[in-house]
Amino acid sequence: MSAVDEFSGFEVIRAAMEVEKNGHRFYSTMSTLAKDPLIRELFTWLAQDEVGHLNTLEKLAPKYSDGSFWADEEFFLPYLQRFSESEIFPSAERLEEVLKEEGADLKALDLAIEAEEKFADYFEAAAQNAVHPDGKEAFSWLAEEEVRHAQVLRERQAILAPKKG
Numbered sequence: 001m002s003a004v005d006e007f008s009g010f011e012v013i014r015a016a017m018e019v020e021k022n023g024h025r026f027y028s029t030m031s032t033l034a035k036d037p038l039i040r041e042l043f044t045w046l047a048q049d050e051v052g053h054l055n056t057l058e059k060l061a062p063k064y065s066d067g068s069f070w071a072d073e074e075f076f077l078p079y080l081q082r083f084s085e086s087e088i089f090p091s092a093e094r095l096e097e098v099l100k101e102e103g104a105d106l107k108a109l110d111l112a113i114e115a116e117e118k119f120a121d122y123f124e125a126a127a128q129n130a131v132h133p134d135g136k137e138a139f140s141w142l143a144e145e146e147v148r149h150a151q152v153l154r155e156r157q158a159i160l161a162p163k164k165g
Contacts, residue, residue, distance in 0.1 A: 010061065012126070012139055021054065023047075024054070026095075031043035031047055033095070034105050042152070043108075046152075046153075060138070089111075112149075116150035117146070123140075124139075
């Protein structure tokens with residue numbers, strides 16, 4: 001995990017805010033581009049849920065900010081930048097590519113599930129390796145939220161995917 005296990009709760013919260021902003025952008029874009037009304041509705045809900053997460057994180061930040069400001073800005077600021085340029089949520093170019101393919105809405109669901117699962121795995125591993133108790137708590141909460149999103153996406157995918165057989 002490199003130095004991620006050394007992040008304070010405040011640093012975790014700041015990184016998570018970038019994740020949620022990225023997720024909101026992704027789901028907002030998909031909610032306007034998806035063709036299936038049920039998938040548009042799902043992406044709209046997920047975009048709103050990301051805003052809810054961001055609001056929760058903003059409320060949590062003061063709890064973690066006392067004495068927890070970036071200990072190592074040279075390491076942490078590029079880490080935040082990585083989330084704002086995220087490779088986890090697909091780029092606009094990748095989305096355009098997918099949306100031109102047959103079955104675009106279901107493929108977009110696949111991308112969303114993949115992103116949520118990657119973040120859930122990342123945050124779970126970070127929680128297990130966190131040294132600071134507040135960092136562990138924040139990472140655990142984030143992992144649970146990402147798992148919940150992946151479950152919702154998989155349930156909708158099971159309903160919408162064409163039956164094989």
